[in-house]
Amino acid sequence: MKCALDIDVRDVEEMFINIDPIQAGGRLTADAMKAAIAYGDGYSVCDNCLSPFRLDYIKKPPIAQFHAELAEWLHMDQVRVVPGARRGFQAVASTYVEKGDPVMLTSLAHYTEFMAVEEAGGIPREVPKDERNHITPDAVAARIEDVIREFNRTPPLMFLDHVDYQYGNVHDAKAIARVARQYDIPIALNGAYSVGIMPVDGSELGVDFVIGSGHKSMASPAPSGLIAATAEHAERIFRTTQSKGDITGRTFGIKEVEMMGCTLMGVTVIGMMASFPHVKERVQHWDAEVERSRMVVDALLSIDGTEVRSDYPREHTLTRIDTRGSFDKVAQEHKKRGYFLSSELKKRGITGVIPGSTKVWKFNTYGLSEKQARHVADALVEIARENGLSVS
Numbered sequence: 157m158k159c160a161l162d163i164d165v166r167d168v169e170e171m172f173i174n175i176d177p178i179q180a181g182g183r184l185t186a187d188a189m190k191a192a193i194a195y196g197d198g199y200s201v202c203d204n205c206l207s208p209f210r211l212d213y214i215k216k217p218p219i220a221q222f223h224a225e226l227a228e229w230l231h232m233d234q235v236r237v238v239p240g241a242r243r244g245f246q247a248v249a250s251t252y253v254e255k256g257d258p259v260m261l262t263s264l265a266h267y268t269e270f271m272a273v274e275e276a277g278g279i280p281r282e283v284p285k286d287e288r289n290h291i292t293p294d295a296v297a298a299r300i301e302d303v304i305r306e307f308n309r310t311p312p313l314m315f316l317d318h319v320d321y322q323y324g325n326v327h328d329a330k331a332i333a334r335v336a337r338q339y340d341i342p343i344a345l346n347g348a349y350s351v352g353i354m355p356v357d358g359s360e361l362g363v364d365f366v367i368g369s370g371h372k373s374m375a376s377p378a379p380s381g382l383i384a385a386t387a388e389h390a391e392r393i394f395r396t397t398q399s400k401g402d403i404t405g406r407t408f409g410i411k412e413v414e415m416m417g418c419t420l421m422g423v424t425v426i427g428m429m430a431s432f433p434h435v436k437e438r439v440q441h442w443d444a445e446v447e448r449s450r451m452v453v454d455a456l457l458s459i460d461g462t463e464v465r466s467d468y469p470r471e472h473t474l475t476r477i478d479t480r481g482s483f484d485k486v487a488q489e490h491k492k493r494g495y496f497l498s499s500e501l502k503k504r505g506i507t508g509v510i511p512g513s514t515k516v517w518k519f520n521t522y523g524l525s526e527k528q529a530r531h532v533a534d535a536l537v538e539i540a541r542e543n544g545l546s547v548s
């Protein structure tokens with residue numbers, strides 16, 4: 157029976173290969189779907205919340221153990237699960253940034269980092285990208301020097317996107333963290349496009365915080381994510397409340413301020429937990445994912461006039477492609493204009509390309525099987541040929 161809102165089938169996922177740039181790594185596993193149904197009630201994980209009264213201490217279901225496993229997996233000392241990566245940025249900025257402080261981020265930073273800085277009263281300062289669309293350690297050092305001169309003090313925090321959302325380029329976090337350390341600036345790694353889809357070792361990278369997004373890259377329900385910290389910083393960012401009611405004299409035990417007392421509950425945390433064994437397994441097959449990404453990109457590049465704006469060969473599954481010299485030329489003459497491409501892809505069972513885009517667009521092949529990636533590659537070439545483009 158259909159439910160009243162007609163939401164029992166999401167055809168994008170049921171009937172199509174979805175190459176949407178932002179959705180690929182967040183798709184739920186079957187285990188997460190089952191767990192989400194069983195734990196749909198808001199307080200479903202709180203049945204056994206016994207002293208100490210904090211969600212990340214709950215043993216049944218094994219939320220405490222999940223936290224410990226996440227920390228071990230990322231090679232960091234402590235982890236908390238949060239409602240989205242942005243809440244991790246917010247916790248870091250709120251802890252480290254005072255009003256008027258300059259905060260380092262980059263010209264490829266996600267907007268949510270700016271929001272976190274703004275909310276804390278900080279002033280964002282971007283490190284420029286180079287002509288390859290990379291953030292280099294030299295550019296970071298030079299910009300830190302500029303900012304110290306401008307503000308007459310050292311920025312208290314830097315955000316770095318491990319993989320940026322615009323190009324899907326993998327940045328040299330290790331070398332950049334080394335630079336930040338020379339200036340004693342804690343560095344928060346935005347792993348929204350890495351944690352959960354590719355191996356991430358926070359200790360090897362030398363970063364102070366690793367922040368991940370559950371719904372973007374950990375096959376988890378939204379809003380979910382995590383923040384991991386080194387022991388050095390954990391005490392400060394996960395500080396417990398000092399509040400006291402002035403009339404009642406109440407105190408609030410071990411509730412953590414930046415976590416607003418308790419971390420993720422219900423569907424979100426249980427979904428993350430259910431997918432976690434799969435996520436741990438899948439990051440080990442990152443090379444195969446990259447191979448499939450290359451297969452599709454190479455097919456696109458075989459269409460004359462097409463250029464890839466991301467690093468080539470690809471090192472990630474998110475890619476920015478420029479088809480102004482190919483599909484967009486078709487669009488100028490086509491009766492469906494730019495919509496012809498998404499429409500032709502849809503006919504072949506592929507969705508996720510923004511309808512109307514034929515100029516510069518992004519897609520993500522993460523999670524496609526070999527056969528699906530081959531189908532996407534062949535479909536793109538076939539559409540090109542059928543519309544008079546030459547393929548070499």
Ligand SMILES: Cc1ncc(COP(=O)(O)O)c(C=O)c1O
Binds near residue numbers: 320
């Ligand atoms: C690079 C990047 N960072 C951060 C975010 C924010 O993640 P979340 O939605 O988990 O807060 C996103 C997605 O929106 C993103 O693409």
